[in-house]
Amino acid sequence: NAGVTQTPKFRVLKTGQSMTLLCAQDMNHEYMYWYRQDPGMGLRLIHYSVGEGTTAKGEVPDGYNVSRLKKQNFLLGLESAAPSQTSVYFCASRKGTAYGYTFGSGTRLTVV
Amino acid sequence: AQSVTQLGSHVSVSEGALVLLRCNYSSSVPPYLFWYVQYPNQGLQLLLKYTTGATLVKGINGFEAEFKKSETSFHLTKPSAHMSDAAEYFCAVSEDFGNEKLTFGTGTRLTIIP
Numbered sequence: 001n002a003g004v005t006q007t008p009k010f011r012v013l014k015t016g017q018s019m020t021l022l023c024a025q026d027m028n029h030e031y032m033y034w035y036r037q038d039p040g041m042g043l044r045l046i047h048y049s050v051g052e053g054t055t056a057k058g059e060v061p062d063g064y065n066v067s068r069l070k071k072q073n074f075l076l077g078l079e080s081a082a083p084s085q086t087s088v089y090f091c092a093s094r095k096g097t098a099y100g101y102t103f104g105s106g107t108r109l110t111v112v
Numbered sequence: 113a114q115s116v117t118q119l120g121s122h123v124s125v126s127e128g129a130l131v132l133l134r135c136n137y138s139s140s141v142p143p144y145l146f147w148y149v150q151y152p153n154q155g156l157q158l159l160l161k162y163t164t165g166a167t168l169v170k171g172i173n174g175f176e177a178e179f180k181k182s183e184t185s186f187h188l189t190k191p192s193a194h195m196s197d198a199a200e201y202f203c204a205v206s207e208d209f210g211n212e213k214l215t216f217g218t219g220t221r222l223t224i225i226p
Contacts, residue, residue, distance in 0.1 A: 033213065042218040043156075043202070050212055058213075090155055097206060098163050100146045101214060103155035 002026050006091050006104035013081045013111045021076040021107050023091030031094040032074040033101065034058075034066060036087040043090070049074055081111045114139045114205050118217035126225045131175075131190040133220050135203030138184060145186040146204040146214065147177055156202060162186065173197070198224045 004025045013019055023032065033048040035058075045058030049068040063085060065077045074093075078085060088108050092101035119134040137143060144163050148156040160171025167179040173196075177188045186203060200221045204214040 031212065043216045045213060048213055056212075092156075097212070098144060100148075100158045100161050100204070101156070103148075103157070105155045106153075 004091055004093055004102050004104040006107050008107060010108050015081060015083060015111060017081050018079050021089055023074045023104060025072055025093040027093060029093035029095050033092045034076045035090045037090060038087050083111045086111045114215045116203050116205050116215055116217040118203050118220050120220055122221045124223040124225055125193045127195055128192050131193045133188040133201050135186045135217060136184055137205045139205060144206040145179060147188050148202040150200045193224050195224050198222055
């Protein structure tokens with residue numbers, strides 16, 4: 001049982017490049033989330049999904065897009081990367097509102 | 113609206129001493145409460161949770177937390193700190209009845225002094 005798997009684990013991008021971060025969960029969870037973590041700022045929610053085919057904005061959605069075409073996958077896209085998007089990105093999933101999150105191990109992204 | 117306040121962004125305790133990490137929440141309805149731990153360069157791991165029932169909740173690695181409704185608190189404790197407890201700890205709250213996401217505190221970094 002792998003839980004929540006994030007790929008890639010590390011990536012360096014040049015300003016203006018695009019990329020997609022993949023989050024996959026094998027627990028049949030309805031809810032999935034993308035957070036970014038920056039020093040001194042805690043966890044900030046980027047986008048989330050409450051079920052297959054649905055997405056919603058979090059507190060810092062600008063510059064990111066997401067898709068949830070399959071229940072088990074939640075993709076985070078950066079169309080034109082900026083240095084301000086240098087961060088550690090975490091994906092999480094959740095069975096329901098009475099449950100906590102299961103987190104992935106993170107993707108460390110550097111934009112130069 | 114729900115919110116979480118963690119008092120003290122950094123806490124240092126001596127090895128063998130009591131660990132106390134503070135969390136206060138605001139919620140208009142009965143909450144679900146969680147503590148997570150993050151070790152360096154890793155993701156967050158669930159330590160313990162309160163949903164309903166007993167207000168004293170035991171978690172992994174000897175940690176426990178007590179839900180006190182009158183004080184709107186959910187402080188995390190461990191009787192005797194170990195060097196391996198050095199990590200960042202996050203408190204989180206979710207309101208009952210369909211709330212879609214957790215609200216996290218800003219975290220407390222715990223340092224253990226040998």
